[in-house]
Amino acid sequence: MKISQRFHQFECQVIEINEHDDNSIFEMTHRVVQEALGIFSNIEKFQKFIEQNSQLKTIFEMSLTNIDDKKKEKNLLIATNALQRNKIPAEMKSLMDQHVELMRSITKNVKHREFLDEFMRKEMEIVITNTFGLTSPNGNEFGAGIFPLSSFFNHSCSPNVMRITVENKLVFIVSRPIEENEQLFVCYRNDFMETSTESRKAELRTKYNFDCVCEACIENFPLLIDIKSTSLNKISPEKTSTQQFTEQIAKAEFKTNCEFINKNSKNFPNYEVCNLIKRNQSLLEYLANISSSFSW
Ligand SMILES: [Zn+2]
Ligand SMILES: [Zn+2]
Incomplete structure (x- = not known):
């Protein structure tokens, strides 16, 4: 399916x-x-x-x-x-x-x-x-749509749900462990990993008319480049480019990454988990667009 x-x-x-x-x-x-x-x-x-x-x-x-x-x-x-x-x-x-x-x-x-x-x-x-916005796997926006149910998600600059485009639809997938009764958040614009608290808050105020009070804004999470590696794991920054992937390799890596994220997301944000969340997003985009069966 x-x-x-x-x-x-x-x-x-x-x-x-x-x-x-x-x-x-x-x-x-x-x-x-x-x-x-x-x-x-x-x-x-x-x-x-x-x-x-x-x-x-x-x-x-x-x-x-x-x-x-x-x-x-x-x-x-x-x-x-x-x-x-x-x-x-x-x-x-x-x-x-x-x-x-x-x-x-x-x-x-x-x-x-x-x-x-x-x-x-x-x-x-x-x-x-x-x-x-709807984006193709190479990151280009090819269209836009109104998805009323998806719009019920609130925003966080440190979201626990990621969004990918599959054909002309949106798919939401949890990106790190969530507690029972914890609220699900997506990120409307830029997340804390790449964009400073100040510019994120300014953009959200202009575009969406609210003052962001997510944990990343309250606690002023550092940018990913400023987070020190805690040596939890030896992640080579340059992994196989997705062009050289097969479905099986991508699925196996996704699974390993999830296990690592599950074990090490306590002191969030940490360098390794942040990187693996980003990595998983690319893996999912790749898989969702090549895969005829998307089940594990
Ligand atoms: Zn925020
Ligand atoms: Zn439909």
């Missing part, structure tokens, strides 16, 4: 494969709104549904298993609408108005026009904060 079938069971994403610019936010919003409209037979029903389902607070309130496609689509619409929003920058306002006008013009009914106007503006504020 392909990894995308095995792990990607619930989320139907809206994907924008074109270049990522100001316009793509609006194009993507149109697609979100059109997909939403497509679930219902008329605007009246759509409006009623939105008005009755604005209460979702966490993903756990949503039933995700054993549901039909229609129910799934509706759940994802509810989830999308519960996501964080951010104001559209002033310089994009006139473009925003044009797109809103375009959407309103699908009906002459004044009530429906008002509803679509408001809905469209809200979705833009959601899309602008919740777009995930």
Whole structure:
């Protein structure tokens, strides 16, 4: 079974494969709104549904298993609408108005026009904060998408979950041991290994409108280059390049790395574990994109 079938069971994403610019936010919003409209037979029903389902607070309130496609689509619409929003920058306002006008013009009914106007503006504020970039194994961004369930993850500069792109889907995998009831975090932008606390905090404030209080920011974790090797293990920094890999070699290394991370993640961050987490990310990206069976 392909990894995308095995792990990607619930989320139907809206994907924008074109270049990522100001316009793509609006194009993507149109697609979100059109997909939403497509679930219902008329605007009246759509409006009623939105008005009755604005209460979702966490993903756990949503039933995700054993549901039909229609129910799934509706759940994802509810989830999308519960996501964080951010104001559209002033310089994009006139473009925003044009797109809103375009959407309103699908009906002459004044009530429906008002509803679509408001809905469209809200979705833009959601899309602008919740777009995930999709990257190919060589690291190039080839597109972006809205993945409402994935957006429920909170951010940490020292995440315990890593994200990889498989085809045009997102796959999340735990990167180091987690305690029972510990929260799962992904990293929205740059993590502590490569980027200083100051620049991370500034970027998160501008792009996502929050002050990061993750453990890396609170404790001011050092950059990876400033962490001394504790000689826990002899890791040769230059491992086999993934070009020379076979599936088997990559899987075996991933497994060994996980065992090491499990044993040595107590005094995090430490040099070896950090390096192996990064290494595992590349291994997973490699495996997920060549492997027909992604199971161990
Ligand atoms: Zn899907
Ligand atoms: Zn942080």
